Amino acid sequence: MGGAMESTRELVRLRSEVKAWLETKIPKDVELPTPGHDLGEFWVQWTLNFRKELGAKGWLAPNWPTYLGGGGYSPAASQVIMDELRKRQLPPLGIHGTWTTTLRVWGTEEQKGRWLPPTLQGEIIVNQIVSEPNGGTDLATKATTAVRDGDEYIINGEKGYIGALLPPDYLFILLTMDVNGPRYENLGMVIVDAHDPGVSISHRTTLMGLTQSSFTLNDVRVDPEDIVGGERGGWHVAQTLLDVERGGNGVTLEESRDVEKREREYWTKQAP
Known part of the structure; x- marks a missing residue:
């Protein structure tokens, strides 16, 4: 059904298939935690497994192209799948469409190929962490820094997030690349391996009962890639991130077509 014009009958059949499958997968006797609160060991493990199963069926990101790890479904079919998922009480599935869409706009094709397919197929978790403990609302001021050292950058600093998160494999973070550089022009968006020995993650519960996570980075080395x-x-990447977060597309229609054209040309060449 992916990419084709479906009849009403085909969409009804797809909806029935999704509903029946979900009925066999979602626990009925285990209470889901309040949104924003700690998920607990059971729901974390269940969600990680559920994401992989959705990804294998192309239902985790049904509207994304197959060459980036999505299901390749048409808008109508994707809507059916997402509607059925939204009807269920589910823990956060960790897609973070804001960072994936932002990477699609700003990333190289090699970067997209490295991080998007495993994310959209449920194999890895990438946490989008832009804020800092003492950063307030000033997006352009970041105490976390990346300092050039030969062919690498060394990152030091602390990032923060309030809300339930799945254990990350990577972090998508905004930081300062040049402490002496002009405001807005000294920032970089970097993807960091969360399993690096220099990354430590801690959690605490706020007075409101929400989970607050802290990510400390000590001498974490990353490549320019x-x-x-x-x-x-x-700064430009962050503006796209915010636009998508607020319901926008991050790009104009013409820019979106250019992105898709470059992708098709690149992935056509990669096909065996």
Whole structure:
């Protein structure tokens, strides 16, 4: 059904298939935690497994192209799948469409190929962490820094997030690339391996009962290939991130077509 014009009958059949499958997968006798609160060991493990099963069926990101790890479904079919998922009480599935869409706009094709397919197929978790414990609302001021050291960058600092998160494999973070550089032009968006020995993650419960996570980075080394949008392009990448977060597309229709054209040309060449 992916990519084709479906009849009403086909969409009804797809909806029935999704509903029946979900009925066999979602626990009925285990209470789901309140949104924003700690998921607990059971729901974390269940969600990680559920994501992989959804990804294998192309239902975790049904509207994304197959060459990026999505299901390749048409808008109508994707809507059917997402509607059925939204009807259920589910823990956060950890897709973070804001960072994936932002990477699609600003990332190189090699970066997309490295991180998007395993994310959209449920194999890895990437946490989008932009804020800092003492950063307030000033997006352009980041105490976390990346300092050039030969062919690598060394990252030090602390990031924070309030809300339930699945254990991350990577972090998508905004930081300062040049402490002496002009405001807005000294930022970079970097993807960091969360399993690096220099990354430590801690959690605490706020007075409101929400989970607050802290990510401390001590001498974490990254390659320039891990920087999204260029070494001084972080502010522009962050603006796209915010636009998508607020319901926008991050790009104009013409820019979106250019992105898709470059992708098709690249992935056509990669096909065996």
